[in-house]
Amino acid sequence: MKRFVPILVLFLAFQNLFSQREPRLPADFRQHNLTTYNASLFNPAFSLDRNNPESFAFWSRWQWQDIDADPSTLFFNYSRKLGNNSAVGAAFFQQNTGVFFDTGGVLNYAYKLDFSPLVKLAIGVNIFGFKQTLADNRYQPDPNLPIPQPTVTDDFIIQMAPGVSLSVERLTLSVASENLLDYNFTLNESNTQKEDKVFMSLLSYDFPVALGDLPTSFLRPSMYLRTIPGQANQVGFYTLLNTNKYWGQVGYNNFYGFAVGGGATFFKHLSLGALVELGISSSVTKDPSFEIVAAYFLGKPDERHKVVGFEVDKEEEGLLILGDAQYKPEPIKEDADEIAKEEALREQQRQEQARRLDSISKAEQAEALVAAQRLKEQRRVDSLAQIKFEAAEKTRRQAEERAKMESATADKPQKGEKYEEVKTEDGLEAGYYLIANVFGTKKYLNAFMADLRRNGLQPKSFLRSKNNYDYVYLRRYDTMQEARRARDTNFEGNYAGKTWIFRVVGE
Known part of the structure; x- marks a missing residue:
């Protein structure tokens, strides 16, 4: 113890x-x-x-x-x-x-x-x-x-x-x-x-x-x-x-x-x-x-760290316009019928000259007639060319005037249509972009684009230097008419979300 x-x-x-x-x-x-x-x-x-x-x-x-x-x-x-x-x-x-x-x-x-x-x-x-x-x-x-x-x-x-x-x-x-x-x-x-x-x-x-x-x-x-x-x-x-x-x-x-x-x-x-x-x-x-x-x-x-869960949900500053597709003038086409008539006329003149030469015995007269005919023919050709040039210029001016008038009409807003236009944007080709969404963070931009790709789409995006937001677009079009058709058909039935049109006018 x-x-x-x-x-x-x-x-x-x-x-x-x-x-x-x-x-x-x-x-x-x-x-x-x-x-x-x-x-x-x-x-x-x-x-x-x-x-x-x-x-x-x-x-x-x-x-x-x-x-x-x-x-x-x-x-x-x-x-x-x-x-x-x-x-x-x-x-x-x-x-x-x-x-x-x-x-x-x-x-x-x-x-x-x-x-x-x-x-x-x-x-x-x-x-x-x-x-x-x-x-x-x-x-x-x-x-x-x-x-x-x-x-x-x-x-x-x-x-x-x-x-x-x-x-x-x-x-x-x-x-x-x-x-x-x-x-x-x-x-x-x-x-x-x-x-x-x-x-x-x-x-x-x-x-x-x-x-x-x-x-x-x-x-x-x-x-x-x-x-x-x-x-x-x-x-x-x-x-x-x-x-x-x-x-x-x-x-x-x-x-x-x-x-x-x-x-x-x-x-x-x-x-x-x-x-x-x-x-x-x-x-x-x-x-x-x-x-x-x-x-x-x-x-x-x-x-590195970005703003978590931050998506743009307000109207961007800038010009909002609505309108129809821009008119694109068609190229001037030559009149095939007019050319055929001129060729026929010249052929007829050659045949007539040949007959006259056969009926004239003197070489001087034949030579004078040939020279006169050549001068006349040249004047005729010059006159036709001038007429054709003036007609083409007139058609071109009329087309430009129609394009300006239709463009002014196309730029008029239509009720309920969202459309934004800028003159230039760094790195973007002129045209009409079908916008699907706008993001202020790479995290949600990448998630959204990955979701579109999983659905079989091929989206692209660009960063606007004005506001530092990323714009996701489904495709670029050359005309407003094509862009509107894609928007109104839900991108040919391939995208159910809302879309709107962003235009880059170009230099």
């Missing part, structure tokens, strides 16, 4: 040592501030539109800045799109929670279903594979103590984190779990129980904003809920202002406190940023936490 008392005291001291380590860090990745690069760690479906693929990105977080057992996270990620509807990624991560030290990798895949140009459903999954060891080695098990002791092992764990994201125009609702399924291969059992699962949900809305020459900027207020086993639910808010040149965000988490951060893009490809989080709760240390973000974008600069 006397030998057991010191052992019991030592065991209680050990328990007291670990129970007094405050604050207790939640068992999650603490990635609630990720809004742009590496957002797929928050929800795997975000690799489709919030990871700026194709890019290499780095994220690190230093929690509370304690000297000993400083909780920290490192995440280095590569992501890229495989097409308009899928994306993949691979990452290396290390996380120190103060109790465990995890080192491993992550594979990401996400796929998007387009129900319509405005309604999208994205499904994604992160597969984690990592080695888990004890981060705090201040206590080492003593095999000579006759009491139960924790077993120190290096565990290998596979963890699956699925997520879904539903977007309706500019509104996004997403749900994910960090550890819905996991397995500890060292212990041959599940790594966490059902009640120890971490779930996250987020609701956000994108407001397009105009900032000088940055037409693709947007403001994204968001709120999220995170359920963590053994602790109260975390509720947080943040607002992100994002452009292709810089970004900034402010936020609040009821456990970690207030956060403010920002960053900038240099040389159109390199982005650097930082964030600081200040604790306010009396139950949690008020020491600050820091995050650093760095990324290198490998694609074209205009493929």
Whole structure:
């Protein structure tokens, strides 16, 4: 009994040592501030539109800045799109929670279903594979103590984190779990129980904003809920202002406190940023936490963040005119009957001249008659040519006058018909374009054109320099009559949506 008392005291001291380590860090990745690069760690479906693929990105977080057992996270990620509807990624991560030290990798895949140009459903999954060891080695098990002791092992764990994201125009609702399924291969059992699962949900809305020459900027207020086993639910808010040149965000988490951060893009490809989080709760240390973000974008600069769910739905500025097809004068045709009569007349004259030459004995008289006839014939030809030229000029002038009159009539608006006309547009050939839709964002432009192609159409688009909107057209026509016929027949029955005519007059 006397030998057991010191052992019991030592065991209680050990328990007291670990129970007094405050604050207790939640068992999650603490990635609630990720809004742009590496957002797929928050929800795997975000690799489709919030990871700026194709890019290499780095994220690190230093929690509370304690000297000993400083909780920290490192995440280095590569992501890229495989097409308009899928994306993949691979990452290396290390996380120190103060109790465990995890080192491993992550594979990401996400796929998007387009129900319509405005309604999208994205499904994604992160597969984690990592080695888990004890981060705090201040206590080492003593095999000579006759009491139960924790077993120190290096565990290998596979963890699956699925997520879904539903977007309706500019509104996004997403749900994910960090550890819905996991397995500890060292212990041959599940790594966490059902009640120890971490779930996250987020609701956000994108407001397009105009900032000088940055037409693709947007403001994204968001709120999220995170359920963590053994602790109260975390509720947080943040607002992100994002452009292709810089970004900034402010936020609040009821456990970690207030956060403010920002960053900038240099040389159109390199982005650097930082964030600081200040604790306010009396139950949690008020020491600050820091995050650093760095990324290198490998694609074209205009493929980065765009305004989410932003489509032009108002009347464009400019001249709206309605009218009939423009008159196109027919080419002047020669009168075949008149030419035949002239040939017959000349033949008759030649025959008559031949008879006269036969009846004249003197060569001088024949020569004089021939010369006279030639002069007369030349004058006749010149006279016919002049008459023909004057008739052609008269016909041409009449045709031009008719064309002007009919063009003026054609330009008069008809009730209910939408038609826009510009003199020139960069890169566009003169003609009449059958417009199907207008977009202010590449995301919805690509989705709409992909939907048309799936229906067997071959749409094209052009970007207007005046308003920076993309116009999707089904075909270009040479005349208004052809364009109207295509519009009124629903593009020969191949397109059920509304269309209208956009004319480029040309130089």
